Structures are given as structure tokens and as C-alpha cells.
Amino acid sequence: MTALYVLDVPENTSVAKVAGEDETVTVNKIGPYFEISADGPIVVDRRATGCRHAVWYSCVAGVAGGSITQHDKNALRVEPA
Numbered sequence: 001m002t003a004l005y006v007l008d009v010p011e012n013t014s015v016a017k018v019a020g021e022d023e024t025v026t027v028n029k030i031g032p033y034f035e036i037s038a039d040g041p042i043v044v045d046r047r048a049t050g051c052r053h054a055v056w057y058s059c060v061a062g063v064a065g066g067s068i069t070q071h072d073k074n075a076l077r078v079e080p081a
Contacts, residue, residue: 001039002040004062005063011051011055012034014049016036019042025038033061040080042066044076045074063078065080065081067081
């Protein structure tokens with residue numbers, strides 16, 4: 001399982017919402033974080049989130065079971081290890 005952790009603050013809620021629209025992705029709350037997890041890759045389109053660049057580039061709090069392979073103005077992609 002691959003997991004992406006995003007701090008649960010108003011600026012980041014759209015990241016979790018857009019990620020959760022993928023039927024292969026599960027979004028849960030762990031303490032003050034959204035845990036976005038999947039058996040395969042996790043891909044979040046920045047434009048779909050409506051996040052401005054400063055929020056987008058600071059939304060990642062952590063990754064487990066994989067690594068970030070893309071985090072640019074277009075998307076955030078986490079691939080399984």
C-alpha cells in the first residue's frame with residue numbers, strides 16, 4: 001500500500017477531495033492528517049484541486065510505502081515502492 005499524508009487544513013481539503021474521486025484511492029483521517037492511500041499509484045491533478053502554487057507545493061506532509069515521482073505544476077504522483 002502507498003500512502004500520501006496531507007495536513008487537514010482548509011487550504012488542503014481539495015487535494016484530499018480530488019484524490020478520493022479515484023475509485024482506487026481511499027481517503028481517511030489519521031489525527032490532523034488526511035491519509036490518501038492506494039494499492040497502486042496515487043495521482044492528483046493540480047488544476048482539478050484549484051490550489052494555487054504555494055499551497056500545492058507545500059501540501060505534502062509525508063509519504064509511506066512509495067515515493068513521489070512527480071510534483072510539478074500539473075500533478076502530484078506517488079508510486080509504490
